[in-house]
Amino acid sequence: MDVEQVGLRPWGDGDFWLLERLNSPEMTEHLGGPESEAQLVARHRRYVELGRGCMYRVESAGSGETVGSIGFWEREWREESVWETGWGVLPEFQGRGLAALAARAVVEVARADGRHRYLHAFPSVGHHASNSVCRKAGFTLLGEVEFEYPKGHWAASHDWRVDLAG
Numbered sequence: 001m002d003v004e005q006v007g008l009r010p011w012g013d014g015d016f017w018l019l020e021r022l023n024s025p026e027m028t029e030h031l032g033g034p035e036s037e038a039q040l041v042a043r044h045r046r047y048v049e050l051g052r053g054c055m056y057r058v059e060s061a062g063s064g065e066t067v068g069s070i071g072f073w074e075r076e077w078r079e080e081s082v083w084e085t086g087w088g089v090l091p092e093f094q095g096r097g098l099a100a101l102a103a104r105a106v107v108e109v110a111r112a113d114g115r116h117r118y119l120h121a122f123p124s125v126g127h128h129a130s131n132s133v134c135r136k137a138g139f140t141l142l143g144e145v146e147f148e149y150p151k152g153h154w155a156a157s158h159d160w161r162v163d164l165a166g
Contacts, residue, residue: 005061006101008070008109011047015057018069019044022088030127032150047071053083054109058102060093067093070102072110072119083110083119083164087133094129103137111164119164122147122157134160 021027023034035043047055055071068089075084085106089099103121110119121139123130124147134141139160147157 004096004098004101006067006098006105007059007061008056008102008105009059011050011055011057011069011071013048015047015069016040016044018057018066019047021090022069024091026091027088030124030130030155032153052115056102056106058087058089058098060098065093066090067098068102070099070106072106074116075120077120080118081116083113083116085110085119085121087130097136099130099133100136103133103139107137107162107164110162114164117163117165119162121160122149123160125156125158131158131160134158138162 019040023040025034028034050071050073053071053073056069057066058068058070059065060067068087070085070087072083072085074081077084085103087099087102107119121134122145123134125144139162142159142161145157145159146154148154
């Protein structure tokens, strides 16, 4: 059986279409719902201009097709600077393990950066697919937390962490 691989391409000006595709009600169900056009434009600018960390377009290494996005960025968590990660895989590519492959790749990029010891992911407790991605990508579940995303929207989330030093 062939094992599918992914490639990470730094987010560019031409990737706005991917944000639009990832902004459907189904794709944002666990993220507070779709964003407005203005919010998407602002998000795209943040992705392009991210100072610490990087957003990526995820491609299938075999076909070169764009399958989703992933990235990591700096945040303060429990009085410590850490990396946070998040991802989305387009519906037609879900269920093939691509998000876990992309998450493993992002772990290696964050590890090579050397700036922070930990990379965290905070999927909502009810988002079984993203929690499964964390497990498959080698994250350790630290427990349930109240997490704010988007701003003003608190949800029960799992705090998953990878120790980048180990």
